[in-house]
Amino acid sequence: MLVHRRWDSLGRADLGWLTAKHHFAVSAKDDPSHEALGPLIVWNDDQIAVGSGFPMHGHRDMEIVTYVRQGVLGHRDTLGSEGTIHAGDVQVMSAGAGIRHMEFNRGDVPLKIYQIWLLPRIFGGEPRWDTKPFPKGDRSGRFVVLASGFDTDEGALPIHANARLLGATLKSGERIQHELGRSRQAYLVVASGRIEVNVESMGPLDGVAITKVATARISAFEDSELVMVDTG
Incomplete structure (x- = not known):
C-alpha cells in the first residue's frame, strides 16, 4: 500500500528564523493520519535562515539523523x-542517556535539512555523534545506504535503530527498484525532481509511506534526488 x-498536506511551523514542514504529525495542528512508521517518528523538512540556528538544547533516547540538502x-x-556538514552529507547523533547540542547555519544561503528521528533499540545507551560525506555521484542510478542499524551495511554511519537511511540520484528516464518484502516498511521523500512509485506520481518534496509492498519500482520523470528510510 x-x-x-x-x-x-504536511503540517507547518514558522518561527521566522526557522520554517518547517512535518512529514509526520508532531503537533495537534498536523494531520493525525500522518502517523509514525515503526521506529520512524519524525521527518521534518527544515529551512534555517542565515546567521540562525537551534540554541543549545537536550535530547535523550533518540536516534537523530540529519541529511543536508542545501548549505552548510x-x-x-x-x-x-x-x-x-555540507549538502549531500549526513550526520547522526545517538542521544542515549542524554546529550546537549546546538545546530546552526554556517553558510551564506538558507540551510535546508531533513531532521529524521528514530526510536532506538535500547534506551539509556552511551551518547555519540558522527558525520560522513557521501558524494552524490556514488549513488547515481542506485540506492546507497547512508546510515544503518545493521552491521551488514558496510560504509554506512551506524545508528542504534532497526532502520537504514538510503539515498539515490536518478537522471530523467532512469528506473530503479528497492526490495522490501511485505514485512518491511519505508518512507520515501523526493528531495528534488519528479518520480513515479508503483504508478503513483510524486512531485518535488512529496513523501510516500510504503507498506505491505514487496518491491518499490521507481521511475524518474526528470533528474531527481531521493531520500528513504527503510524500517526493516
Whole structure:
C-alpha cells in the first residue's frame, strides 16, 4: 500500500528564523493520519535562515539523523564534538542517556535539512555523534545506504535503530527498484525532481509511506534526488 503525503498536506511551523514542514504529525495542528512508521517518528523538512540556528538544547533516547540538502550545517555538543556538514552529507547523533547540542547555519544561503528521528533499540545507551560525506555521484542510478542499524551495511554511519537511511540520484528516464518484502516498511521523500512509485506520481518534496509492498519500482520523470528510510 502507498499513502502519498503531498507537500501541501504536511503540517507547518514558522518561527521566522526557522520554517518547517512535518512529514509526520508532531503537533495537534498536523494531520493525525500522518502517523509514525515503526521506529520512524519524525521527518521534518527544515529551512534555517542565515546567521540562525537551534540554541543549545537536550535530547535523550533518540536516534537523530540529519541529511543536508542545501548549505552548510554547523554542530557543537557536550561531548566536545564539533563539525561542519555540507549538502549531500549526513550526520547522526545517538542521544542515549542524554546529550546537549546546538545546530546552526554556517553558510551564506538558507540551510535546508531533513531532521529524521528514530526510536532506538535500547534506551539509556552511551551518547555519540558522527558525520560522513557521501558524494552524490556514488549513488547515481542506485540506492546507497547512508546510515544503518545493521552491521551488514558496510560504509554506512551506524545508528542504534532497526532502520537504514538510503539515498539515490536518478537522471530523467532512469528506473530503479528497492526490495522490501511485505514485512518491511519505508518512507520515501523526493528531495528534488519528479518520480513515479508503483504508478503513483510524486512531485518535488512529496513523501510516500510504503507498506505491505514487496518491491518499490521507481521511475524518474526528470533528474531527481531521493531520500528513504527503510524500517526493516
